[in-house]
Amino acid sequence: MDELLSVAEMYRADQLAIAAGVPGPALMEAAGAAVVRAVCERWAPHPTAVLCGPGNNGGDGFVIARLLLEAGWPVRLALLGTRSALTGDAAVAADRWPGPIEAADPYILKGNPLVIDALFGAGLSRPLEGHARAIVEAMEGRTVVAVDVPSGLHGDSGRVLGAAPQAALTVTFFRRKPGHVLLPGRTLCGEVVVADIGIPERVLDGIAPQTAVNEPSLWRHRFPWPALDGHKYARGHAVVLGGARMTGAARLASVAALRAGAGLVTIACPPAAFPVYAAGCASVIVDPLEEDGAFARLLQDQRKNAVLIGPGAGRGAQTRAAVMAALDARKACVLDADALTSFADSADELLDRLDKRCVLTPHEGEFARLFGDSVGMDGDKLSRVRAAAARSGAVVVLKGADTAVAAPDGRAVVNINAPPDLATAGTGDVLAGIVLGLLAQGMDGFEAACTAVWLHGEAGRALGPGLISDDLAGALPGVLKALKAQD
Numbered sequence: 001m002d003e004l005l006s007v008a009e010m011y012r013a014d015q016l017a018i019a020a021g022v023p024g025p026a027l028m029e030a031a032g033a034a035v036v037r038a039v040c041e042r043w044a045p046h047p048t049a050v051l052c053g054p055g056n057n058g059g060d061g062f063v064i065a066r067l068l069l070e071a072g073w074p075v076r077l078a079l080l081g082t083r084s085a086l087t088g089d090a091a092v093a094a095d096r097w098p099g100p101i102e103a104a105d106p107y108i109l110k111g112n113p114l115v116i117d118a119l120f121g122a123g124l125s126r127p128l129e130g131h132a133r134a135i136v137e138a139m140e141g142r143t144v145v146a147v148d149v150p151s152g153l154h155g156d157s158g159r160v161l162g163a164a165p166q167a168a169l170t171v172t173f174f175r176r177k178p179g180h181v182l183l184p185g186r187t188l189c190g191e192v193v194v195a196d197i198g199i200p201e202r203v204l205d206g207i208a209p210q211t212a213v214n215e216p217s218l219w220r221h222r223f224p225w226p227a228l229d230g231h232k233y234a235r236g237h238a239v240v241l242g243g244a245r246m247t248g249a250a251r252l253a254s255v256a257a258l259r260a261g262a263g264l265v266t267i268a269c270p271p272a273a274f275p276v277y278a279a280g281c282a283s284v285i286v287d288p289l290e291e292d293g294a295f296a297r298l299l300q301d302q303r304k305n306a307v308l309i310g311p312g313a314g315r316g317a318q319t320r321a322a323v324m325a326a327l328d329a330r331k332a333c334v335l336d337a338d339a340l341t342s343f344a345d346s347a348d349e350l351l352d353r354l355d356k357r358c359v360l361t362p363h364e365g366e367f368a369r370l371f372g373d374s375v376g377m378d379g380d381k382l383s384r385v386r387a388a389a390a391r392s393g394a395v396v397v398l399k400g401a402d403t404a405v406a407a408p409d410g411r412a413v414v415n416i417n418a419p420p421d422l423a424t425a426g427t428g429d430v431l432a433g434i435v436l437g438l439l440a441q442g443m444d445g446f447e448a449a450c451t452a453v454w455l456h457g458e459a460g461r462a463l464g465p466g467l468i469s470d471d472l473a474g475a476l477p478g479v480l481k482a483l484k485a486q487d
């Protein structure tokens, strides 16, 4: 499993490693050596400027400078702050640096050296200003190798505090931090190498991280592959509420639910729209809602076990009533788009009714409308999605290029396989449909959401540039086949 450690958890990992007998200076020496290894694998000896900060990130820099010098590289080292202010392991590392210590002035970047950014790492505690900011800004356009994180990037949030350089390579230690995968951090890090610095794996038992990169090892063992002796009813019957006008959305979602493996999919739609839906995918059942209360009656069928409401549903009282009908019928639910926005003025009415068999799939705008009052929009993406899941009791998928998924019990993942080509109309409807198809097959809400987000990203990658949302479901068989081959 690819855990993501918060900054606090990483400090705890360091402490536990030291308590287990790995000395602090040995960790720093290993960290520096790992950076040098990564650098030497990628660049030939080259004039290099190592910029060291006032803490242990700077200590790593002293180790790096010494090891590069020993490897025959032309190295200059500059320190932000004074040598006498260094303490602990950083002071030990500085003692072992045989060369001069220059002032961290943008002048040191003259001649376009390779820049090793060891100014600030996990200890970043406030926005960069003054001298620190000037030297970071002077890195613009240079080739930068970041130690742990690009300085100024916050390891928990992925946000820039003041300024941060664009790195070509970031070498971090033991495990990635959320800031390496959340935007804009992921972009600023460039290539990320995770180095083993001698922290024993078992320290994770004492930390029990709750955050991970979304990858198949988290949920593959529970993927609902059809059984040889199974039949379509064993694979669930998913229902999609179809709208009167934006009919494409429910059609995209219904096909995606089928491709994700649902045994049957029904679109329940206004009678006037019946011909449009009926002329769509031949594998989808279309059921016109002839009179008031027809949707609730349709859901009385116990075999219909999962419901998607939102894509193209329209905003307002009718959609709110449909959501309440699905919740009253105790179906597994996916609520997306208009189903979320319809509760913008009465968020608590919805949030008080949800449980972990409900998956909400808002983008940032929908999230703001539903959770703006309870959770707010100031926190970073992971904190907000976690708070939203805790508030609602539902699984929340906060979409974007760095989609984050949280369960009400505190688990969360960040998804990193989605290509930018997915930023096109209708892809959200497809995602909602995949979640629905997996819920119909009995997957639990959090696992269904994580699986769906990953499959959606893989389908996007398989198609690449030029993809439109109509293509995505058709790419799922190839993605699923490759996933199955990993078993």
Ligand SMILES: NC(=O)C1=CN([C@@H]2O[C@H](COP(=O)(O)OP(=O)(O)OC[C@H]3O[C@@H](n4cnc5c(N)ncnc54)[C@H](O)[C@@H]3O)[C@@H](O)[C@H]2O)[C@@H](O)CC1
Pocket (backbone or CB within 6 Å): 011, 014, 024, 027, 028, 029, 031, 053, 054, 055, 056, 057, 058, 059, 060, 119, 120, 121, 122, 123, 124, 125, 126, 127, 128, 129, 132, 147, 148, 149, 173, 197
């Ligand atoms: N045993 C350990 O804890 C290990 C730590 N390692 C390195 O140590 C780093 C963490 O070290 P530290 O906890 O000393 O933290 P940092 O070295 O990241 O920064 C802390 C220092 O920066 C100052 N500072 C923070 N934000 C500032 C700002 N905006 N402007 C100016 N000064 C600012 C703080 O006052 C403090 O002096 C990691 O990122 C990693 O690179 C590695 O050597 C591996 C082992």
Ligand SMILES: [K+]
Pocket (backbone or CB within 6 Å): 057, 117, 118, 119, 120, 121, 146, 147, 148, 149, 150, 151
């Ligand atoms: K750094």
